[in-house]
Amino acid sequence: MFDVEVIRKDFPILSRHVHGVPLVYLDSANTSQKPQAVLDTLNDYYVNHNANVARAVHTLGSEATLLFEQARDKVAAFINAPRREEVVFTKNSSEALNLVAYSLSNASTTPGAERFRVGPGDNIVVTEMEHHSNLVPWQLLAQRTGAEFRYIPIDEQGRLVDSAIDERVDEHTKVLAFVHQSNALGTVNDVARLVGRAKAVGALTVIDASQSAPHRPLDVQALGADFVAFTGHKLYGPTGVGVLWGRYELLAAMPPFLGGGEMIETVDMSGTTFAAPPHRFEAGTPMIAEAIGLGAAIDYLTAIGMDNVQAHEAELTTYALQELMKVPDLKIIGPESPLDRGATISFTIKGIHPHDVSQLLDEFGIAVRAGHHCARPVCVRYGIAATTRASFGIYTTTAEIDALVAGVIKVQEMFG
Amino acid sequence: MSVTDSMYQQIILDHYKHPNNRGELSQFDAEVHHVNPTCGDEVTLRVRLADGEIAELGWVGEGCSISQASTSVMSDLVVGSSVSDALELQEKFLQLMQSQGHPDLSEEEIDALDDAIAFEGVSQYPARVKCALLGWMAMKSAVAEATASAESRSASTQAGE
Numbered sequence: 021m022f023d024v025e026v027i028r029k030d031f032p033i034l035s036r037h038v039h040g041v042p043l044v045y046l047d048s049a050n051t052s053q054k055p056q057a058v059l060d061t062l063n064d065y066y067v068n069h070n071a072n073v074a075r076a077v078h079t080l081g082s083e084a085t086l087l088f089e090q091a092r093d094k095v096a097a098f099i100n101a102p103r104r105e106e107v108v109f110t111k112n113s114s115e116a117l118n119l120v121a122y123s124l125s126n127a128s129t130t131p132g133a134e135r136f137r138v139g140p141g142d143n144i145v146v147t148e149m150e151h152h153s154n155l156v157p158w159q160l161l162a163q164r165t166g167a168e169f170r171y172i173p174i175d176e177q178g179r180l181v182d183s184a185i186d187e188r189v190d191e192h193t194k195v196l197a198f199v200h201q202s203n204a205l206g207t208v209n210d211v212a213r214l215v216g217r218a219k220a221v222g223a224l225t226v227i228d229a230s231q232s233a234p235h236r237p238l239d240v241q242a243l244g245a246d247f248v249a250f251t252g253h254k255l256y257g258p259t260g261v262g263v264l265w266g267r268y269e270l271l272a273a274m275p276p277f278l279g280g281g282e283m284i285e286t287v288d289m290s291g292t293t294f295a296a297p298p299h300r301f302e303a304g305t306p307m308i309a310e311a312i313g314l315g316a317a318i319d320y321l322t323a324i325g326m327d328n329v330q331a332h333e334a335e336l337t338t339y340a341l342q343e344l345m346k347v348p349d350l351k352i353i354g355p356e357s358p359l360d361r362g363a364t365i366s367f368t369i370k371g372i373h374p375h376d377v378s379q380l381l382d383e384f385g386i387a388v389r390a391g392h393h394c395a396r397p398v399c400v401r402y403g404i405a406a407t408t409r410a411s412f413g414i415y416t417t418t419a420e421i422d423a424l425v426a427g428v429i430k431v432q433e434m435f436g
Numbered sequence: 437m438s439v440t441d442s443m444y445q446q447i448i449l450d451h452y453k454h455p456n457n458r459g460e461l462s463q464f465d466a467e468v469h470h471v472n473p474t475c476g477d478e479v480t481l482r483v484r485l486a487d488g489e490i491a492e493l494g495w496v497g498e499g500c501s502i503s504q505a506s507t508s509v510m511s512d513l514v515v516g517s518s519v520s521d522a523l524e525l526q527e528k529f530l531q532l533m534q535s536q537g538h539p540d541l542s543e544e545e546i547d548a549l550d551d552a553i554a555f556e557g558v559s560q561y562p563a564r565v566k567c568a569l570l571g572w573m574a575m576k577s578a579v580a581e582a583t584a585s586a587e588s589r590s591a592s593t594q595a596g597e
């Protein structure tokens with residue numbers, strides 16, 4: 021049974037007060053709070069097991085390595101990866117996405133990596149709703165290689181313009197990179213449609229699952245893409261760890277991104293051969309404690325059940341949309357229907373700047389985000405400087421949504 | 437939280453709703469345009485100097501309430517004052533904004549800052565300090581430009597004599 025009040029007790033920070041009132045944390049899309057189980061795991065690791073991984077033969081080294089690799093198993097199971105070696109630990113989503121982009125870039129000069137090359141005459145496609153992390157690396161790759169950079173536009177309701185998909189993704193498309201759930205709009209994209217089109221033209225597909233992994237069951241086999249990236253700190257885990265999942269066959273053929281310890285097979289002054297995935301892409305001492313902490317977060321979520329998480333948040337989203345849309349002069353930026361949409365709601369209020377809205381809400385104890393949410397093209401598309409964004413998680417209650425709505429009305433009164 | 441602790445003092449809200457000296461001067465010595473990328477705030481400000489005083493100041497802009505109200509308060513304080521007093525006040529306001537909520541100002545300085553003291557609460561929020569400073573920085577550069585152009589004008593008239 022999913023009981024939000026029981027869940028809230030697992031998150032010590034939720035009992036905090038700010039400005040003398042209880043905290044209402046509605047910024048989980050920015051980063052989530054961490055359950056006690058994750059904090060305990062981090063502490064236990066440093067208190068009892070700390071050592072470097074894959075290098076030491078002593079007891080602590082073996083324990084640390086085992087815990088770290090067990091975390092990889094947990095991630096693999098969580099996303100239904102066919103093989104554990106397909107799970108590469110990175111520092112966050114941004115690094116995971118850059119890893120793919122730079123590996124493709126390095127393919128230009130790596131013998132045997134011809135199939136990954138991108139160059140003049142090719143194109144790389146993203147969408148207009150991308151987070152900068154899944155936009156800038158591809159823009160840079162296009163600039164470095166002479167490929168064309170394209171995007172699929174969004175409509176008034178914050179959905180991809182379907183007719184543009186077949187037009188922008190064509191037989192010269194080498195990469196289609198898109199966000200699963202938009203952090204700025206809440207839109208959940210039609211993965212089957214996008215991956216289907218990319219497959220039909222032979223393009224590689226990269227899914228930014230930063231905002232979907234925490235909120236719905238994620239099955240990389242069902243998604244059907246070649247690469248999927250997400251970040252630990254939004255998944256109730258620590259900062260400093262993210263995941264790149266990639267098809268083994270691709271990872272095994274791709275050139276490395278960063279060079280260093282742990283990623284080699286043998287090193288000679290005349291050249292180096294590289295370890296098999298995932299270690300090929302994990303140069304240097306990894307984020308050991310953080311990966312183990314992410315494993316604990318995954319255990320925590322798995323015990324609750326991602327289906328239950330999704331159902332809880334669908335209820336919150338439906339309720340929040342309904343209540344927010346009753347507020348006069350409030351405009352939802354993104355889909356107004358709860359269908360194919362996540363628990364992240366951006367809005368503007370006529371005559372009041374989003375930074376004033378969020379600053380005042382903070383004074384009432386309500387934490388929301390204001391700005392362009394690292395997806396500036398979205399704001400440009402709608403001709404606005406910024407939005408206010410409320411985002412929910414497993415611990416969010418309808419009472420908190422009521423507090424948000426009451427807070428917004430109070431802000432309007434002060435500025436009225 | 438109590439109203440007195442709020443960053444949004446009534447003075448700020450009043451100036452935001454009813455800004456002073458808003459408008460474009462037709463006669464001016466300098467015009468500057470400043471933006472604050474954090475909130476996308478913008479201010480375009482014109483000044484006219486006469487006898488070492490800020491004779492007129494007009495501004496137009498858009499953005500968050502802190503930036504717009506602060507520009508309005510600033511304009512009230514500096515119009516009619518000498519350039520040197522205005523710049524001195526700008527320095528004091530900058531100090532206030534950099535104080536992180538712990539200003540070290542004398543009674544006299546507090547008096548001089550007048551309504552601008554209402555922005556004290558902003559200094560605890562580094563992300564918003566730029567908003568409060570926008571109009572003040574614009575005034576400072578407009579006055580510097582106007583002074584420089586007045587000097588070069590008088591230099592060229594002297595050279596012509």
Ligand SMILES: Cc1ncc(COP(=O)(O)O)c(C=O)c1O
Binds near residue numbers: 228
């Ligand atoms: C959709 C999306 N992609 C990528 C990122 C980047 O995540 P990180 O900053 O952890 O790399 C975020 C979050 O900031 C996001 O919301």
